[in-house]
Amino acid sequence: MPIQVNLDQVMLDRKVSLTELAARVDLTLANLSILKTNKARAIRFSTLEALCRELKCQPGDLLRHVSDGP
Amino acid sequence: MKTAPYRSRLPLIKFLRLLCAIGEVATAVGLVFVVALIPLSEAKVAAGRESVAIYVPSGIFHLVFNVRFGGSSDSFQGYNAMPAGPGSMSFGPVRLRAPKDESPQDISFRDMEGSVSILKPDDAAKALAFLKWPFVSTLLFTSAVTVTLLELFRRMLRSVEEREVFTDANIRNLYKIGILLIFSGIVRLLLAGWLVSRMVAFVTLHFATQGMALESSSGGNLSAVLPGLMIIALAEVFRHGLALKEDSQLTI
Numbered sequence: 001m002p003i004q005v006n007l008d009q010v011m012l013d014r015k016v017s018l019t020e021l022a023a024r025v026d027l028t029l030a031n032l033s034i035l036k037t038n039k040a041r042a043i044r045f046s047t048l049e050a051l052c053r054e055l056k057c058q059p060g061d062l063l064r065h066v067s068d069g070p
Numbered sequence: 071m072k073t074a075p076y077r078s079r080l081p082l083i084k085f086l087r088l089l090c091a092i093g094e095v096a097t098a099v100g101l102v103f104v105v106a107l108i109p110l111s112e113a114k115v116a117a118g119r120e121s122v123a124i125y126v127p128s129g130i131f132h133l134v135f136n137v138r139f140g141g142s143s144d145s146f147q148g149y150n151a152m153p154a155g156p157g158s159m160s161f162g163p164v165r166l167r168a169p170k171d172e173s174p175q176d177i178s179f180r181d182m183e184g185s186v187s188i189l190k191p192d193d194a195a196k197a198l199a200f201l202k203w204p205f206v207s208t209l210l211f212t213s214a215v216t217v218t219l220l221e222l223f224r225r226m227l228r229s230v231e232e233r234e235v236f237t238d239a240n241i242r243n244l245y246k247i248g249i250l251l252i253f254s255g256i257v258r259l260l261l262a263g264w265l266v267s268r269m270v271a272f273v274t275l276h277f278a279t280q281g282m283a284l285e286s287s288s289g290g291n292l293s294a295v296l297p298g299l300m301i302i303a304l305a306e307v308f309r310h311g312l313a314l315k316e317d318s319q320l321t322i
Contacts, residue, residue, distance in 0.1 A: 041320040
């Protein structure tokens, strides 16, 4: 998927666990896991806003564009 | 993952499922009943103690035949009342063409749709024997179709109950229902035509029909095909719904 979610790194830096983050942004653990493992098809702005708020970062820190092929 | 809860009419769904189940059982029981009784009736008709009427339906959802067994005091009330005493066999519909009336009239009776009754017990029993197996096999076919349709619909209703409608299984079910409707509509048309023309041939061969010409009723309709096509279109709608559902579920 050309858009990669960089949650692992940011969570490590902020020293936040998956469960705790899920509780703080009001997502289920399953959904957060889907997001983290790049299985999501879309993300809501409200979710992105909650993540940036809790992790104190910018959207660009969480999302990266990787081009497919040449 | 289930879709968000909504106020579905759960009791109604459950009731419909029950109706489907009852319908399936009723069809099966009716089939067994008729298949068991017809051979028995042959003897009774020959003995002049019973009369049998067989009416071949047309139309979309006339999936079941009309078979009436009459006792000794007899007249069939109702649609196409076929009054005939015991020891007789009646069937319909057939097209009766009245003999051409030469004298000038104000009105004339031309094509009429009605029934034919064979009145003498011996002949009636022979007619019954002649028609027995084609009729039973046609009945088996329509009963199988009815039961299958009801069962498929019942399974779809259960998925509604469980709030998971947009599934691969439902898409396949809808396709099956649609194709079954189309296919059975055509086959039933052919079978009914075959059955009636067989009977008409038997009658015109064995009896003098008093100047009346008997023909198979030419009013077969393919109107079962239209609901089948609509249901297949619905299957494609469900396929789209499935795609939407998956997108929505994977939108975090």
